[in-house]
Amino acid sequence: MKWLRSDSYSIPTVLAVGLHASIVVAGLVVIDFGDTEPPKPKKPPIVNATVVDVSQTIIGQRESEQREAQKQAAVAEEKRKDAEQNRKKEAERKALEDKQRQLAQAKEAKEKEDAQRKREDEQKRQAQEAEQKRVAQEAETKRVAQEAEKKRLAEKEADDKKRKELERKAEADRLAEEKRKKQAEADRLAEQERKRQEEASRLAEQKKAEAAAAKAAAEEAKERAVAEAQMVQSISSLINNRVTAAWIRPPSARNNMVTQLRIHFLPTGEVMNAQVTKSSGDALFDQRAVDAVYKVRRIEELAKVDSYVFERNFRQVDLIFNPQDLRN
Numbered sequence: 001m002k003w004l005r006s007d008s009y010s011i012p013t014v015l016a017v018g019l020h021a022s023i024v025v026a027g028l029v030v031i032d033f034g035d036t037e038p039p040k041p042k043k044p045p046i047v048n049a050t051v052v053d054v055s056q057t058i059i060g061q062r063e064s065e066q067r068e069a070q071k072q073a074a075v076a077e078e079k080r081k082d083a084e085q086n087r088k089k090e091a092e093r094k095a096l097e098d099k100q101r102q103l104a105q106a107k108e109a110k111e112k113e114d115a116q117r118k119r120e121d122e123q124k125r126q127a128q129e130a131e132q133k134r135v136a137q138e139a140e141t142k143r144v145a146q147e148a149e150k151k152r153l154a155e156k157e158a159d160d161k162k163r164k165e166l167e168r169k170a171e172a173d174r175l176a177e178e179k180r181k182k183q184a185e186a187d188r189l190a191e192q193e194r195k196r197q198e199e200a201s202r203l204a205e206q207k208k209a210e211a212a213a214a215k216a217a218a219e220e221a222k223e224r225a226v227a228e229a230q231m232v233q234s235i236s237s238l239i240n241n242r243v244t245a246a247w248i249r250p251p252s253a254r255n256n257m258v259t260q261l262r263i264h265f266l267p268t269g270e271v272m273n274a275q276v277t278k279s280s281g282d283a284l285f286d287q288r289a290v291d292a293v294y295k296v297r298r299i300e301e302l303a304k305v306d307s308y309v310f311e312r313n314f315r316q317v318d319l320i321f322n323p324q325d326l327r328n
Contacts, residue, residue, distance in 0.1 A: 232313045235301055239263075242299070244323060247292035250284045253323070257282060259289045261319045267310055269302035277318065289321045 260278035263271060274293040276286045302314055 228309055228313070231305070231309070235299070235305070235314065236317070236319075238301060239296075239299055239317065240319060240321075242296045243289070243292045243319065243321065246295040247321075247323065248288055249323070250282070250288050252282050253285055255324075256322075257285055258320060258322045259286045261289055261293060261321055263293055263317045263319055265299065265302055265310075265314050265317065267303070267307065269299040271297055271299075292321075293319075 257280045258278075259276060259280040261274055262277045263274045266272050271293055274290050276290065279286050302310065305314060
């Protein structure tokens with residue numbers, strides 16, 4: 001068989017394993033598993049072993065090589081275990097980091113969630129406060145509107161009462177004024193009638209007085225006109241006589257020769273100028289008539305005549321000069 005070969009480590013290995021197994025079995029046999037009494041110390045079994053130096057044999061060399069291989073395998077296993085341990089540690093570290101990162105993320109998420117919830121709570125609180133404020137403002141607005149409406153109604157009632165009182169007073173004043181106007185109109189008509197009667201009486205008296213005055217004035221005017229006419233006739237004859245007396249008869253003068261003169265007098269009676277308005281046909285006859293007027297020069301009686309009579313009759317005098325004692 002293969003494990004019985006001379007270059008194999010099977011036989012020494014089996015022997016060593018058997019020796020150790022015998023020791024273990026012997027130890028288990030002498031152990032007391034009772035629970036009531038403590039185990040009594042037993043003397044270890046005495047194993048008589050004979051030391052065999054197999055290192056000088058082929059088997060010993062192979063075992064040495066095998067041990068070296070086992071040692072290298074153990075080193076490799078140790079390295080593998082170290083690597084596995086390091087891998088586990090790295091995995092644990094990464095797992096720890098992942099866990100810490102997850103915890104940090106969870107913490108951050110929780111903080112964000114808390115912040116979001118806090119913001120939402122704050123927004124909700126602000127919304128509630130805003131709603132409460134809005135409701136309060138609406139209530140205040142409604143209260144103010146009600147107060148304003150109440151005040152408006154009170155003012156309207158007061159205004160209506162005041163207006164009615166003013167209307168009543170105005171109506172009373174109107175009636176009183178109407179009564180006063182009617183009385184004033186009656187008084188005015190009575191006064192007007194009284195004045196009319198007085199005026200009628202005055203006019204009647206005035207008319208009567210005017211009629212008397214007119215009659216007296218007419219009589220006076222008639223008398224004055226008669227006196228004025230007589231005076232005018234007298235002074236006109238006086239002027240004609242004085243001009244005729246001052247006239248120098250020309251050789252060519254004949255009966256029925258007539259010259260019409262216009263003489264302008266001053267209020268003092270002085271002759272201002274004289275001119276022929278209608279010729280007799282004889283220039284010398286006409287000139288002698290004008291010379292006679294200037295020769296008279298002044299009629300003293302005109303200075304005594306009333307200015308009104310003078311202006312009407314003697315400011316300008318038209319004299320018809322017609323001597324009667326001429327030759328045929």
